[in-house]
Amino acid sequence: MHQPTVQDFQSLKRILRYVKGTKHHGLPIIPGDSQLCTYTDADWASDTSDRKSITGHFTFMGPNLISWFIKEQVTVAKSSTEAEYRALSAATSETIWLRHLSAKLRLEQNIPTTIYCDNISAIAIAKNPVFHGRTKHIEID
Structure with a gap:
């Protein structure tokens, strides 16, 4: 984005023609x-076959779906809390990137982005990192 080339502009024109x-x-x-x-x-x-969890997250800008991600997790989660926490971590990383991208596009986000998760234990761990005495194996997330 900082030093676009002629090829970048040609690719952009092709995408715009496709969208049109x-x-x-x-x-x-x-x-x-x-x-x-x-x-x-x-x-x-x-x-x-391998007992791995599936992660998914969807991001909306207002009423419009702008980003989605569904993928099998790389490691086997030992609990539903761990699987949900890893999904929450991936969604948070994507949301931070989208906030930076929207700022570059001059669509400033004036309030914090809400991230919804349906697992009470994963939310508790995300809110209080000291809380996870038994979750050291997912500390990197």
Whole structure:
């Protein structure tokens, strides 16, 4: 983004032509609020072959879905709390990056971004890092 080349501009033009030609496809963009909001979830040990969890998070800017991510976690989680906490960590990293990107696009985020998680234990660990006496194995997140 700091030193665009001719190739970058050609790629951008190609993308814009594609968007123009397919504007009746895909997700609509509705004008309105520009605040970010993220939802995260994990499906603990859902893969029956290797017992790895599935992580997913979705970020909205106002009513518009702008980013989504679904992937099998790299390690086997020992509990649903660990799987949810790893999902929450990944969603937080993505949200921070999106906040920086929106600032560069002059869409300042004036209030903190809300990240929703449905696991009370994972939320408690995220709110109070000293709380995790039994979770040293996920301390890196």
